[in-house]
Amino acid sequence: MIQWKSNYRIPSEETINESSSLIQDNTIDSDSTVIGLENLETYYSELSQPDLAEKEELEKKGEFSDIENNPHVKYIYDSILGTNLQAKGSIVNGFEADAPKVLVVDDNAASRMTAVALLAMEGYQVIEAESGATAVDLVNHKQPDLILLDVMMPEMDGFEVCQIIKQDEQTRLIPVIFITALNDRRSRIRGIEVGADDFLSKPFDRVELAARVKSLVHQKRLNEDLDHAEKVLFSIARAIESRDPNTGDHCERLVSLGQAFGEYLNLPRHQIRDLMWGGYLHDIGKVGIPDAVLLKQGKLTPHEWEIMRGHVLIGEKICQPLRSMRGVIPIIRHHHERWDGSGYPDALKGNEIPYLAQVFQIIDIYDALTSERPYKQAYAPIEALKVMQEETEKGWRNPELMRLFADFINYCESR
Structure with a gap:
């Protein structure tokens, strides 16, 4: 049974007046970075079209997505891999x-x-x-x-x-x-x-x-052993979310929304589970992103965006040792791809993007738009859907999936 309600609340007139200047100047994407509304289209364009020359230069210096040499990521990866090897060893040795x-x-x-x-x-x-x-x-x-x-x-x-x-x-x-x-x-x-x-x-x-x-x-x-390793990953994910006080209970909301939308789409039970786990783990790779970049309140520089984009690769690396994460890894790696191929990290196009990653991306963006942050009011559901439909018309989303999601939200709001 679908049990999900929007977290949008109609703000009071006093709150609107106090926050009006912030609403005019700022909005937020699913990476929780403040940007100007007037520069929204430019910002998304910059986000999906990296400076390749700068990227190559960063890679030469060893500063871009340096997963292997990041001590935090390497410790987590080795710990999980060690748990798996220990489990296999116990089977062999009796x-x-x-x-x-x-x-x-x-x-x-x-x-x-x-x-x-x-x-x-x-x-x-x-x-x-x-x-x-x-x-x-x-x-x-x-x-x-x-x-x-x-x-x-x-x-x-x-x-x-x-x-x-x-x-x-x-x-x-x-x-x-x-x-x-x-x-x-x-x-x-x-x-x-x-x-x-x-x-x-x-x-x-x-x-x-x-x-x-x-x-x-x-x-x-x-x-x-597997159960323990999964709990470690979820604990890390919650710790990452707590590093940024602006996101609130973003992961918990994504879990609930993922389950409800997955049931609405009649997805198999294991795919609904993967969507729910993706709610917790989609940004686990941010454990390897420096606080100076992750928590920056202003617009990120091109160099900082390259570092931030690396979180999807880091997250994939962390979760790879666990076979139970096979269905979640495509969500972690590809939830920033776009229908027209302008996303990252692989510039996948259309149905090259794994279906669950497409589904997750839509609920992730919707939650970011409809959530209240210290510097912005929550969009009403109808306003959020309008923004997402405009992005779909630009070629960023799967049109059929966007239609189904709009029907789902309207169904939930009407109950």
Whole structure:
């Protein structure tokens, strides 16, 4: 369901009077740089047509998009890459350094002891629980690497236990193997519905038990490493946003708007997720941009614009080690391209621009126009759409996508 509302608020007459001179003199683009309204067209032209001679000179001096030698970017990149390599190493080397913990949950003591004995022989730390309630408590306190869970238990059965575990953000990555009867088709279907990762039938086959447990524990640890790396990236992105007090909650708004517009376009779930992640990560490369450039209040010089443009390449470099970021990287690199080929960094034209980057660019610009800043009032939705339509007529946006976005905004405003 689409749940998004414009952040535009009708300003009071007093506020308008106090700010009128600022509105006449300044506006803002998605990079949060103050420019003169009367020079808007010149500014956009300069932004999309770099001085190639100066760029080549900067590259010779090592001052343009020097990703490899930027200590902040290199530290982040190497840290993420190291996390991935560590995860791969743990798969190759086994569990010698840290024996995984397996929680065995079964109200039948004999069955439970059989599983405990087999797992102990394979070198696992084994925790036992004789009821569903005890299992839930142990999961929260012991954080096992895997749960071997009986289906049929009194009071709280295995389905309820699994559902609780999978709905909790802190325990959702713990794999659950259901213990079922040999031909218990109904239990298997119900198990899939509540999030079970695998099934084992009684009586246990030692080789099969060992293989399934080992595989799922490896997968869980890999997922944890990736989950940690993603959280690091999002934390960095939020820190970058906090460096500029003028942008407010720009990233949070883009996440909400990206989800709503993605649903309106009937995009697949994974593409909506990429749009939402792009809301946080599209400008992560600004971690490598000096404060003197990033936070400058006046118009940037051509030299400074070359440095600023480098943020999309830096952002791509930071996120490349993570496979989960594959759908986000085109947004990071290409959200400043233009339909007529006048954008950067690759001067892509038309549908050469990745579709999600086109979608994201539109919501990014719309949020910049409709957000209030210390030096400008927020545009009303109709005013923002008018500006964006004028840019579309100049050849900067995908006309069909712009039409769909205007319909989307009008739909949201009418509700």
